[in-house]
Amino acid sequence: MQSETTPAPAGKTLPGNEAMLSVRNMKKVYKTDGGDIEAVRNLTFDLKAGELACLVGPSGSGKTTLLKCIAGLMAPTEGEVLLDGVKVSGPPKKMAVVFQEYGRSLFPWMRVRENVELPLKNQGVPKAERDRLVDDALEAVGLAHVPQSYPWQLSGGMQQRVAIARAVAYQPEVLLMDEPFAAVDAQTRADLEDLIRTVWRKLGVTVLFVTHDIDESVYLGERVIILSSSPTVIQEDLTIDLPDERDQLNTRSLPRFTELRHHVYEQIQLAKAGHRPTAAAQAGH
Amino acid sequence: MRFLKTLGYVLALPLILVAIWWVSTLGETNFFVPTPALLAEAFAETWLGDRILSDVLPSIGRLVVGVSSAIIFGIVTGLLIGSVKWLRDLTEPVLEFFRAIPPPVLVPVLMLLMGISDSMKVVVIISGCIWPVLLNTIEGVRAIDGVLSDSAHTYGIQGWARVKYLVLPSAGPQIMAGIRQCLSIGLILMVISEMFASSSGLGFAIVQFQRSFAIPEMWSGIVILGLIGVAMSFIFQWTERRVLRWYHGLREVENAI
Numbered sequence: 001m002q003s004e005t006t007p008a009p010a011g012k013t014l015p016g017n018e019a020m021l022s023v024r025n026m027k028k029v030y031k032t033d034g035g036d037i038e039a040v041r042n043l044t045f046d047l048k049a050g051e052l053a054c055l056v057g058p059s060g061s062g063k064t065t066l067l068k069c070i071a072g073l074m075a076p077t078e079g080e081v082l083l084d085g086v087k088v089s090g091p092p093k094k095m096a097v098v099f100q101e102y103g104r105s106l107f108p109w110m111r112v113r114e115n116v117e118l119p120l121k122n123q124g125v126p127k128a129e130r131d132r133l134v135d136d137a138l139e140a141v142g143l144a145h146v147p148q149s150y151p152w153q154l155s156g157g158m159q160q161r162v163a164i165a166r167a168v169a170y171q172p173e174v175l176l177m178d179e180p181f182a183a184v185d186a187q188t189r190a191d192l193e194d195l196i197r198t199v200w201r202k203l204g205v206t207v208l209f210v211t212h213d214i215d216e217s218v219y220l221g222e223r224v225i226i227l228s229s230s231p232t233v234i235q236e237d238l239t240i241d242l243p244d245e246r247d248q249l250n251t252r253s254l255p256r257f258t259e260l261r262h263h264v265y266e267q268i269q270l271a272k273a274g275h276r277p278t279a280a281a282q283a284g285h
Numbered sequence: 286m287r288f289l290k291t292l293g294y295v296l297a298l299p300l301i302l303v304a305i306w307w308v309s310t311l312g313e314t315n316f317f318v319p320t321p322a323l324l325a326e327a328f329a330e331t332w333l334g335d336r337i338l339s340d341v342l343p344s345i346g347r348l349v350v351g352v353s354s355a356i357i358f359g360i361v362t363g364l365l366i367g368s369v370k371w372l373r374d375l376t377e378p379v380l381e382f383f384r385a386i387p388p389p390v391l392v393p394v395l396m397l398l399m400g401i402s403d404s405m406k407v408v409v410i411i412s413g414c415i416w417p418v419l420l421n422t423i424e425g426v427r428a429i430d431g432v433l434s435d436s437a438h439t440y441g442i443q444g445w446a447r448v449k450y451l452v453l454p455s456a457g458p459q460i461m462a463g464i465r466q467c468l469s470i471g472l473i474l475m476v477i478s479e480m481f482a483s484s485s486g487l488g489f490a491i492v493q494f495q496r497s498f499a500i501p502e503m504w505s506g507i508v509i510l511g512l513i514g515v516a517m518s519f520i521f522q523w524t525e526r527r528v529l530r531w532y533h534g535l536r537e538v539e540n541a542i
Contacts, residue, residue: 071435073438073439091438091439091440091441095439096439096440097436097439099432099435101432104430104432104433105432105433105435105436106436107450107451107454108531108532108535109454109455109457109531109532110450110531118440118442118450119440119441119442122440122442122446123441150531150534150535152531152534152535152538152539153534153538166440
């Protein structure tokens, strides 16, 4: 058996204080009545400021667990998460999260505008600045025309836009997204992907985008971190060398896109088949 | 026009029932069953005078104080118990026990403890009304959606802000259901507490009429109680529609899918 202390192949790390977000030797074990379940074995990677990284993995690979630990909603069993050099022990102020379940992440008793405004109001941002931030955020996601609607009066894609607007208005340094487009239809999804690229480039925010969709990860990311199956380690940390200007038609028909997509797909299939990355495999035998 | 239509729907059945009553008591000589005209006369004579001040208002006053204290106390305690797991585990069996006690049996006990007073009657009302509000609030607080709670948490919404923006609205539908039950129990207990030992109030008046064979007056007291019940129900529905507008809208959308 692999010993618990063997370092698994790590993702890319950065020297000293260059990292905006650092995940260090993170391990998460759930204690249940039926025994311990090791969801995440050992994850290490850094995100530099302003980077857009996608995290893909087979289903059940602990993506959501990892994200919750990074967001400070859950404490890792071992290891730590650093945001701008400070250890994360609860939800940090500089971080915003967009969840997959848009229908359950917005307050149904508040109108769109109130939903976007609430985190700012709670922080005591003055009214005038708050109004400006909310207006800008709603404008950025293309929802300036529905501030007085309730979220449940909107389509799924629009609700997710509201959630994105709320995150944008909050002015986070790191934006975490947990399979945000898994529950919207394909066309809306393409629009939302482009929206994320636009928002990211405009705001210069660091984005960690969790998805199970291989195409989406390659299309969106500057980098794709592929996770193994559970107990999770990093299978591969891949740089996406596609041009910075991306659009749904041309980028997706580039030969390089196809190659990268092919490569990620292969890695995920290997991960599903239970293949472990080389260093871990060697340590295991 | 729409208003008239609504009014028509509200009044149609009561008018028909009164008409049936009127027809079936034509030529009635039974002392215990008054005709509509006799009852209306007794109603006007009995209640549109001093008794408004001496019986109706004191009763309504105790009802309002008792029910609103029960609602406030029930919600506050419910929020606390619902949010703290060990408190919930600790109190749940005891709460079930108290809830199971029929509140009217408390009247003689509280009479001994507190004497015959307004506060005794208010305490009787509170002791019966609080349970549906309290238990529903606890359930409502427990049932808060995990994703919604995580969302609020990631945006730093905690403490009082969490209660105000997340917990209370989210538990709102359950709390309102509790309040609805609380109101009807309140009316019952108001009457019962006045029937046992009292020198004023609707319950007292009704029992007094019955004992002195003032039958039409007794019936008119029952009518007053019914009217108070209807008024409470209208106020409740009006408030509920406003407070839970989002909830009814959401339900409509969900049902339409």
